[in-house]
Structures are given as structure tokens and as C-alpha cells.
Amino acid sequence: MHLAVWTYEGPPHVGAMRIAASMRDVHYVLHAPQGDTYADLLFTMIARQKARPPVTYTTFQARDLGGDTAGLFKAACADAYDRFRPAALLVGSSCTAELIQDDPGGLAEGMDLPIPVVPLELPAYQRKENWGAAETFYRLVRAFAGPSAPPPGTARAPRAAGHRPRCNILGPTALGFRHRDDVTEIVSLLGRIGVDVNVVAPLGASVADLARLGEAEMNVVLYPEVAGVAAAWLGRTFGQRTIRAIPIGVLGTRGFIAEIAEAAGLDADVLLAAEESRLPWYSRSVDSTYLTGKRVFIFGDATHAIAAARVAAKELGFAVVGLGTYAREFGREVREAAAEYGVEPLITDDYLEVEAKVAELQPELVLGTQMERHIAKRLGIPCAVISAPVHVQDFPARYSPQMGFEGANVLFDTWVHPLMMGLEEHLLGMFRDDFEFHDGAAPSHLGHAPTPRTEPAPEPALAVSTAAPAVAPAAPEPPGQPGWTPEAEKELGRIPFFVRGKARRNTERFASERGLVRITVETLYDAKAHFSR
Amino acid sequence: MNHPSPLSRLAPRAGALSGCAEGEVIHERGQREVFCGLTGIIWLHRKIQDAFFLIVGSRTCAHLMQSAAGVMIFAEPRFATAIIDERDLAGLADANEELDRLVTKLIARRPDIRLLFLVGSCPSEVIKLDLSRAAQRLDSVLSPGVRVLNYSGSGIETTFTQGEDACLAALVPEMAEAKAEDRSLLIVGALAETVEDQFRRLFAEMGVGPVTFLPPRRAAELPAVGPGTRMLLAQPFLADTARSLETRGAKRLAAPFPLGMEGTTGWLAAAAEEWGVPRQRFDDAVAAPRRRAAIALAAHRERLEGSRIFFFPDSQLEIPLARFCAAELGMTPLEIGTPYLHREHLAEELALLPAGSRIVEGQHVERQLDRCREARPDIAVCGLGLANPLEAEGITTKWSIELVFTPIQGFDQAGDLAGLFARPLSRRDRLEV
Numbered sequence: 001m002h003l004a005v006w007t008y009e010g011p012p013h014v015g016a017m018r019i020a021a022s023m024r025d026v027h028y029v030l031h032a033p034q035g036d037t038y039a040d041l042l043f044t045m046i047a048r049q050k051a052r053p054p055v056t057y058t059t060f061q062a063r064d065l066g067g068d069t070a071g072l073f074k075a076a077c078a079d080a081y082d083r084f085r086p087a088a089l090l091v092g093s094s095c096t097a098e099l100i101q102d103d104p105g106g107l108a109e110g111m112d113l114p115i116p117v118v119p120l121e122l123p124a125y126q127r128k129e130n131w132g133a134a135e136t137f138y139r140l141v142r143a144f145a146g147p148s149a150p151p152p153g154t155a156r157a158p159r160a161a162g163h164r165p166r167c168n169i170l171g172p173t174a175l176g177f178r179h180r181d182d183v184t185e186i187v188s189l190l191g192r193i194g195v196d197v198n199v200v201a202p203l204g205a206s207v208a209d210l211a212r213l214g215e216a217e218m219n220v221v222l223y224p225e226v227a228g229v230a231a232a233w234l235g236r237t238f239g240q241r242t243i244r245a246i247p248i249g250v251l252g253t254r255g256f257i258a259e260i261a262e263a264a265g266l267d268a269d270v271l272l273a274a275e276e277s278r279l280p281w282y283s284r285s286v287d288s289t290y291l292t293g294k295r296v297f298i299f300g301d302a303t304h305a306i307a308a309a310r311v312a313a314k315e316l317g318f319a320v321v322g323l324g325t326y327a328r329e330f331g332r333e334v335r336e337a338a339a340e341y342g343v344e345p346l347i348t349d350d351y352l353e354v355e356a357k358v359a360e361l362q363p364e365l366v367l368g369t370q371m372e373r374h375i376a377k378r379l380g381i382p383c384a385v386i387s388a389p390v391h392v393q394d395f396p397a398r399y400s401p402q403m404g405f406e407g408a409n410v411l412f413d414t415w416v417h418p419l420m421m422g423l424e425e426h427l428l429g430m431f432r433d434d435f436e437f438h439d440g441a442a443p444s445h446l447g448h449a450p451t452p453r454t455e456p457a458p459e460p461a462l463a464v465s466t467a468a469p470a471v472a473p474a475a476p477e478p479p480g481q482p483g484w485t486p487e488a489e490k491e492l493g494r495i496p497f498f499v500r501g502k503a504r505r506n507t508e509r510f511a512s513e514r515g516l517v518r519i520t521v522e523t524l525y526d527a528k529a530h531f532s533r
Numbered sequence: 534m535n536h537p538s539p540l541s542r543l544a545p546r547a548g549a550l551s552g553c554a555e556g557e558v559i560h561e562r563g564q565r566e567v568f569c570g571l572t573g574i575i576w577l578h579r580k581i582q583d584a585f586f587l588i589v590g591s592r593t594c595a596h597l598m599q600s601a602a603g604v605m606i607f608a609e610p611r612f613a614t615a616i617i618d619e620r621d622l623a624g625l626a627d628a629n630e631e632l633d634r635l636v637t638k639l640i641a642r643r644p645d646i647r648l649l650f651l652v653g654s655c656p657s658e659v660i661k662l663d664l665s666r667a668a669q670r671l672d673s674v675l676s677p678g679v680r681v682l683n684y685s686g687s688g689i690e691t692t693f694t695q696g697e698d699a700c701l702a703a704l705v706p707e708m709a710e711a712k713a714e715d716r717s718l719l720i721v722g723a724l725a726e727t728v729e730d731q732f733r734r735l736f737a738e739m740g741v742g743p744v745t746f747l748p749p750r751r752a753a754e755l756p757a758v759g760p761g762t763r764m765l766l767a768q769p770f771l772a773d774t775a776r777s778l779e780t781r782g783a784k785r786l787a788a789p790f791p792l793g794m795e796g797t798t799g800w801l802a803a804a805a806e807e808w809g810v811p812r813q814r815f816d817d818a819v820a821a822p823r824r825r826a827a828i829a830l831a832a833h834r835e836r837l838e839g840s841r842i843f844f845f846p847d848s849q850l851e852i853p854l855a856r857f858c859a860a861e862l863g864m865t866p867l868e869i870g871t872p873y874l875h876r877e878h879l880a881e882e883l884a885l886l887p888a889g890s891r892i893v894e895g896q897h898v899e900r901q902l903d904r905c906r907e908a909r910p911d912i913a914v915c916g917l918g919l920a921n922p923l924e925a926e927g928i929t930t931k932w933s934i935e936l937v938f939t940p941i942q943g944f945d946q947a948g949d950l951a952g953l954f955a956r957p958l959s960r961r962d963r964l965e966v
């Protein structure tokens with residue numbers, strides 16, 4: 001048993017729902033109690049989808065448990081087929097149904113439905129949402145691409161002369177972080193490289209599309225969390241090349257173009273030479289000097305976190321002070337990346353651990369999920385969201401990809417936006433006694449928010465309630481903390497609020513390391529000198 | 534009905550209504566699209582300010598809480614989930630020891646907690662984890678500093694608001710014994726604090742009292758109960774709580790629910806009558822707020838009159854809401870879905886519904902959607918999973934959950950309640966895209 005306040009991932013059947021909801025003609029019959037129908041709102045409220053996800057829940061109740069829950073399941077399958085006429089049926093259990101062991105797969109297969117049934121075994125007490133999505137996608141791909149697989153060991157026929165190379169784009173799903181726009185961006189980029197797209201899956205695909213997956217010569221795996229397993233199987237079965245470069249940021253996109261061009265035997269030098277993103281120039285322009293060495297903490301799914309670290313360090317000139325993921329399945333990749341930046345990797349799905357880490361590191365910018373946005377807000381640190389789990393705000397009306405050259409522009413804007421502008425920061429330092437530069441002064445372009453935040457969306461009244469103390473007291477005060485003299489306290493108050501927390505902590509650490517009981521103005525400046533070495 | 538409702542004596546009766554107490558109730562079975570009782574924690578943890586709710590369940594339960602809450606609040610919660618994992622199921626870990634370990638950690642971290650609820654879920658019930666024994670065991674260690682109670686919010690036992698019922702029912706045995714001669718009025722069901730205060734003032738003016746509330750704002754303020762206790766239900770979903778209170782000697786005052794001007798009048802009147810308040814004093818007490826409510830309602834009535842409304846089952850508030858919409862706003866309920874119909878507690882409400890109202894208990898969501906599409910109501914009241922899809926089909930909706938989260942009871946909220954129905958329609962009127 002473990003304690004969870006917020007979770008980064010839902011249960012694995014929610015991953016399966018994301019696949020079903022991505023596709024055009026698949027229906028999912030889920031053996032589950034009524035409360036599990038909450039998952040519909042993820043799609044209809046968060047992603048604002050216009051249709052309910054294609055899911056039928058059996059909604060068994062306690063009184064059914066002694067009776068015929070299997071019969072209930074079969075009736076639900078029959079009803080779902082009659083009503084929705086899908087091309088294929090996914091069947092499986094939620095956490096509760098797993099315990100009553102009705103075997104949905106066996107039951108549905110025994111019904112002789114006129115459509116293929118794909119049974120899902122998603123161990124709910126062991127696995128989580130992304131695993132469930134990956135497993136479901138893999139099962140579907142195997143079920144429908146499998147029949148056209150060549151005999152094992154068959155070499156792939158070379159592309160016919162005069163034909164453009166073709167690829168599949170794998171991994172985008174419903175509820176993915178900006179997947180909709182990433183697909184548009186990458187399809188267009190591939191077109192400019194000279195590669196045609198055979199199938200995009202699961203987002204927008206039909207069962208018939210899955211059956212055609214083998215026709216492409218390579219698979220672009222945009223989101224390995226969802227498509228990694230399926231792509232590995234496709235690679236083995238059809239001799240397809242897997243493109244692993246993640247086109248996030250300018251470097252990532254260039255690496256992606258180079259990998260595709262190499263795999264397809266195309267020349268991409270012209271495309272690579274053209275500066276298609278504004279990010280490189282914006283980063284070099286003098287106004288961006290103030291971004292230099294900004295301390296940034298990064299947390300998210302592995303793909304986005306690793307890519308964000310590279311963009312932060314190499315494209316914006318930030319200093320990566322923390323890097324982590326909740327996706328344990330990708331722990332190795334994140335550890336390698338963390339080693340590159342010389343930071344301790346944080347592999348955890350415990351929100352409180354992440355909060356404690358952010359409080360300890362006191363970064364100047366947090367790049368994370370909606371959870372980290374919440375943490376950052378509480379700690380008064382600017383934040384931008386880079387990864388699922390998603391929130392309604394992560395489905396902007398405007399075109400806003402994370403991938404490709406336009407994606408790089410979006411990253412520059414959204415990460416820099418929450419920060420103080422360069423000259424503004426200096427003015428605050430110089431005129432800190434000016435009454436308008438009081439504690440609550442936020443970056444001037446961010447409206448009236450009392451603390452910097454990524455978006456001005458009003459939080460409902462309850463969110464600002466002071467009734468509930470934090471579950472995790474942020475960095476508990478060690479006993480015997482040195483005391484501040486009133487003068488020192490006053491001087492501290494003149495330090496702009498966005499660095500004041502750090503100054504306070506550093507000074508206290510400096511003082512207690514030296515066994516000082518009182519912090520004077522002198523101590524404050526001594527500490528400043530000490531830490532600025 | 535064999536006794537006239539207080540409303541009929543004290544409030545002017547709406548002409549067109551002839552009552553449907555004998556009307557047909559259709560029972561439906563099929564896929565339900567309703568939250569489970571865990572969801573009640575979202576408002577209960579705000580209401581009882583020193584209580585913590587520890588769900589013993591699965592990742593699904595944790596995800597439900599986060600998703601349902603995430604749409605509405607994202608503050609630091611006083612709830613969490615103890616997620617059962619494969620080690621617990623395989624017997625590699627003793628679930629009770631695990632629970633003790635987590636609770637000890639939790640209490641150490643949150644010294645402000647006075648009341649801890651262990652909340653059962655579908656998985657904890659199916660594996661027969663005995664949370665009442667666990668609660669007793671932990672209580673014997675942690676009390677008096679922290680009381681530990683339990684109830685079930687599982688989806689196999691409870692729908693949405695029944696979670697509050699189960700929680701309040703768990704509090705009843707903890708209530709002190711009131712002396713038989715101590716007369717008091719107990720208001721049962723979570724209300725917003727402003728609404729509580731308004732009712733307190735009204736009862737004081739009428740000379741009805743002392744008045745206590747369940748749930749209280751703090752665990753230590755749990756009221757006493759005894760044969761002198763008269764209870765007024767503020768919410769229509771409190772079957773178990775009312776039954777437990779009755780076994781403690783309390784008597785329920787039959788009344789409509791305090792929704793709208795007439796509902797509130799009837800509700801207050803039930804207590805006034807029990808306390809023998811003279812008619813004039815009652816009228817004087819309610820005159821001003823009734824006048825305000827009438828003005829507030831008139832503004833919305835103009836837009837809503839004649840509109841046809843369709844209720845999907847959600848909170849069990851559907852019948853009182855339909856009665857309010859019909860009687861005070863001139864709307865026509867096409868179908869009133871409710872997850873569960875408590876005929877006794879709703880007798881006064883049923884009597885006030887327009888004759889022939891179609892009431893559907895239970896749910897078959899697909900058939901109900903078919904009926905809704907067929908009926909083309911002007912507004913449909915439904916859960917979050919259905920709202921946008923219906924809007925996309927051109928049917929204006931009101932999320933039912935907002936009716937549970939917004940203060941809608943009492944005179945001064947009658948206009949706000951009407952506004953909740955009027956706003957989606959006025960939005961439709963404004964938008965030209």
C-alpha cells in the first residue's frame with residue numbers, strides 16, 4: 001500500500017481508453033463499477049471532445065456480485081455491438097473487475113460476435129496509464145497488422161524506383177500533451193523532407209489503417225511511452241526502420257531530419273541549412289542575456305523531460321539543476337540524461353517527493369506537468385507546462401505544437417514568458433524601495449497576479465482557501481535556526497521577492513554552518529559573496 | 534399522502550400543480566453514468582475543517598478524486614488514497630499493518646487533524662478488507678487526539694451524494710446523548726456556511742431552537758441527539774443518516790427541501806409548526822427574504838418560463854429541482870432522472886410536481902440519451918461526461934455537479950439557483966458563432 005495525494009498517471013484501463021478514443025472505429029467494453037465512468041470527463045471536459053469516448057461500462061453493483069456479473073458483461077458487449085457497430089471490440093477489466101475474475105476476454109470471444117475481439121489484460125495493481133496505453137496499442141497493432149506479416153526472416157523488398165519513401169507516425173493519442181498539433185507539424189515537416197505518411201496511429205486511425213502499417217518502410221515513434229512496444233514489434237515483423245529522434249527543440253528537430261534523411265537515403269542539407277525557427281536568433285539576441293544560467297527544474301514524462309533539458313541547456317542557455325520523470329519504465333534514459341547535466345535524477349511518482357525537491361533546489365523556473373505548476377505556484381516560482389498529465393489549459397484553441405520548428409518557437413515563448421524581462425529585473429534591483437516594486441510586483445506583462453504564474457486563468461474560490469495547510473510542509477526548519485536582526489530582516493525585504501526565498505535560505509545555511517546565532521546585514525552580504533563565487 | 538404538507542398551509546400554492554405522488558415511476562437498469570460516493574469527499578473535506586479522508590482503494594479511486602476535483606479545485610486537499618498494490622493482494626504485505634503504517638505517517642504529518650475517516654472503495658470491499666475493525670483499532674491508539682471512523686464510498690454500494698449520507702451516518706454513533714427533555718432542531722446535510730448562517734438567523738427570529746448542524750464545521754462541535762431532537766433534512770439523499778438518527782430518538786419533520794422560495798418556506802414552516810410558532814411571527818420572519826427571493830426569481834423567470842428541462846440522474850437533487858423549476862420558474866420537466874428515489878423523504882416534493890411528471894429511477898444511459906435527443910429539451914441537466922457531447926449535438930446543458938457545489942438552498946440563493954439554469958440559455962442567446 002502506498003499513499004497518493006495526486007497521481008501522475010491514471011490506472012492502465014484509462015490508457016486503453018485513450019487508445020480507443022483516439023481511433024475511429026474501435027469500441028471498448030470495460031467491466032467496471034459505475035464510479036469508473038468518471039473517466040469520460042477526461043475526454044469531454046479536459047480535451048473538450050465533442051463525443052463521449054467509445055466506452056461501455058458494465059457498471060455492476062454490489063447486489064450483482066453474488067449473481068451473474070459475467071452475464072452482465074456479455075449483455076453489455078452485445079448491446080455495444082448493436083448500438084455502435086464498431087469494426088473491433090476491445091474488452092477488459094478495471095481494478096475492481098480484475099478482483100472478481102470474470103475473464104472478459106474469454107466471455108466476449110465465446111459470443112461469436114461478427115467482429116474481431118481484442119482482449120486486454122492490464123494488471124491494475126501493478127501498472128499504470130501509459131503502460132496500459134502502450135499495451136493496448138500493441139495488442140491492436142498485432143491483431144490487425146499481424147495477418148499481413150511476411151514469414152519471419154523475409155528481407156524487406158527495396159522501394160520501387162520513382163516512389164517516395166513512406167513512414168508511419170506512431171504514438172499520438174487522445175489526452176496527449178499537444179499531440180494534435182505535433183502531428184500536423186511533423187506531417188508537414190516530413191513532406192518537406194520528401195517522405196510520405198502512410199498511417200498516423202492511433203490518433204485518427206481506423207482498424208483498416210492498422211492493417212496497412214506494414215506497407216511503410218519506417219516508423220516515426222513520436223511518443224515512445226505509447227508506441228515503443230508496438231514499433232519494436234513492427235520493426236521485427238516487417239523489417240521496418242524505427243526513427244527514434246524526438247523532434248523537440250531546434251537541435252531535436254535537426255537530429256530528426258538527419259535521421260529520417262539518412263534512413264530514406266535523401267539529402268536534407270538544404271532543409272537543415274534553412275533556419276526555420278526563430279528560437280536560435282531569439283536566444284542569441286541581447287535581450288535574452290538575462291536567461292543565462294537561470295536555474296531550471298524539469299519533471300515530466302521521460303520523452304518531454306529529456307527533450308526539455310536539452311532545449312533548456314543548449315538552446316536557451318539555462319542551467320538544468322534537476323531532472324526527473326514519473327515514468328519508471330523510462331528511468332534508464334532519464335538517468336543517462338541527468339548524468340549529462342551533472343544532476344541527480346529524480347525517478348518517482350510521488351508528488352510530495354517532487355515538491356520537496358523543488359523546495360530544496362529553489363529553481364528560478366520549473367518546467368513540469370500540471371502538478372509541478374501547482375507546486376511552483378505554492379512556492380512562488382515561475383513555471384511552464386511541458387508534459388502530461390493534462391489539464392483543460394493544455395488544449396489551447398490556437399495552434400501550439402511542441403515538436404518541429406514551430407514547436408521550438410512555442411517553447412521559447414512559453415518558457416520565457418513567465419520570467420522577468422531582462423531590464424525589468426535590473427530596474428527592480430536598482431529601485432527596490434520604489435513603492436510600485438513592492439513584494440507582490442509581478443512581471444509587468446503578467447497582469448495582476450500576486451506571484452508569477454504561467455497563465456492568468458482564475459482559480460475557483462476554493463483554490464485560494466487558506467483553510468488547508470500543505471500536506472508536505474515545505475522544507476521543515478531545522479531546530480536552532482539563527483535569528484534575524486530587524487535590520488537584516490529589513491534588508492532582506494528589499495531583495496526582489498522572486499529571489500528572496502533563495503537569499504533567505506542561503507543566508508540561514510551560511511549562518512548555521514558558521515554557528516552564528518544572529519543574522520545581521522553583514523551576514524547577509526557575506527552570504528551573498530560566499531554563494532556568488 | 535395522508536397529512537397535508539406544511540407548504541400547503543403556509544405558502545401560496547401554485548395553481549397548475551396537482552401533485553404526482555401516485556404517478557408512475559419508471560425503473561431502468563443499464564449503464565449508469567454517475568460518480569461513486571467517494572466524490573462526496575470533495576466537499577466534505579472542506580466542510581469539516583479538521584477531518585481527513587483516507588480512501589483505501591486503487592489508483593482508479595485516486596484518479597477519480599483528482600479528475601473530479603481537478604475540474605473544480607486544485608487546492609491542498611485533506612484527502613488522500615492508500616493505494617492497494619499487488620503485494621497487498623498477494624498476501625506479501627499485511628493490509629492492516631500497511632494501513633497502520635500509512636495512518637501513523639499521515640497523522641504525524643498533519644497534527645491539525647482531529648477526525649480521520651477510512652473510506653472504503655470497491656476494491657477494499659471486494660477483497661473484504663474490514664475497515665470498521667481497522668478504524669476501531671486505530672481509534673484505540675489515536676484517540677482522544679484523533680478519532681478514527683469509517684464508511685464506504687464505493688461505486689458498488691453508493692452513487693455520488695450517497696457518499697455524504699454514508700459519511701454522516703458514520704458520525705451519528707459519535708454524537709452525544711441529549712437529555713429527553715432537551716428540545717433541539719438538527720439540520721442534517723452539508724450546507725454552505727453562509728446558508729447555515731442565514732437559516733440560523735431565521736430560526737432565531739421565529740424563536741425556534743437551539744439549532745445544530747450535521748456535519749459540524751469542526752469535529753469537536755458534533756451536536757448531541759436524543760428523543761427531543763427534531764431533524765430537518767437539508768438534502769434529499771440522506772436515507773441512512775436519517776435512519777440512524779431515528780434510532781437515536783430523533784424525529785424527522787416532513788418537509789419539502791429548501792430549494793427556491795416556496796421550498797424554503799415549506800421547509801422552515803415544518804420547524805415553525807413543530808415549535809408552535811404563531812403564524813404572524815412566521816410571516817414576519819420570512820416576509821423580507823421572501824420578497825428578495827421573489828424579485829431575484831422574477832428576473833430569471835422571464836427567460837426560463839415555458840422552457841422544457843430534462844434531468845439525467847446524478848445527485849438525487851433532481852426531484853426537488855424539477856419541482857422548483859416547474860413551480861417557481863414555469864418550466865416543464867420532460868423527464869426527471871434520479872439514481873435513487875426515497876419515496877418517504879420526497880413525499881412532499883412528489884406531491885408538488887406537475888401531474889404526470891415522468892420520473893425515471895436508475896439509468897440506462899444510452900436509452901436515456903436517445904429519449905433526450907428525441908425530446909429536444911431547451912436545457913438538459915447532466916453529469917460532466919455528457920455535457921459537451923450534448924452541447925455538440927445542439928442541446929444546452931447545465932452540469933449537475935455545479936448544483937451540488939454551489940450554495941443554492943434558502944431564500945437568498947433562490948435567484949442564484951434560477952441563474953444556474955438561466956445562464957446556459959442566455960449564453961446560447963448571446964453567441965453568434
Ligand code: SF4
Pocket residue numbers: 033034035036095096569570571590591593594595597653654655656686687688689
Ligand atoms: S467506482 Fe469503485 S473503484 Fe471506481 S473510483 Fe469509485 S470506489 Fe474506486
